[in-house]
Amino acid sequence: MSVLTADRVQEVLRKGGSARLDEKVLAKFKPGDQVRARNINPIGHTRLPRYARDKHGVIDCDHGVFVFPDAHAATGEKTGQHLYSVCFSAAALWGEDATRPDDLVHIDLFESYLLADE
């Protein structure tokens, strides 16, 4: 069992921790692709916020491969997935009568949260 001793705290905190994985995983989406967030309601951990579920957006960029937190929280297993910045209009999220329907919301979402939009 590893122990964090007082003399190492500064170093550990400065270094931080990244969830980025150095793995080659084929990306399902590319910037510009139309997607829809899945409607999932798992009892476990998820990083897909409720207000984005079943909403239509566009892939803005691909951040690369990261540890999928839903599985990591459940089993500790580090499975790599592409993480995308997905752009949603306020109108898509809150309806056409949103205060500012043209505002854009970018949400970092894992590939398995997303479906290709037909």
Next chain:
Amino acid sequence: MNGAHDLGGMHGFGPINPAVDEPVFHEEWERRAFAITLAMGSHGKWNLDMSRYARESMEPGEYLSTSYYEHWIHGLELLLLEKGFLTEDEIQQRMTDIATQEKT
């Protein structure tokens, strides 16, 4: 999980007004809560996402009426219980001891 932490889009909380020059810790116990969480996390019996899940699993009414580091301590207690580091009785006993000390 659909817990109280997932606040996006909810009404009634009012505007977000970040405090100017807010201290890192508001109370001395928050400093301890942070340190203990960090120290206990370093042994590798759980990971960051498990810690987040433990905090999210707080009863929604309690979650919304307690502070950030109270969420941290709740999550830590849950993990310590789950992984067998502590028992419910030991936590209760310690709380009783501290309450007694404070009275005297």
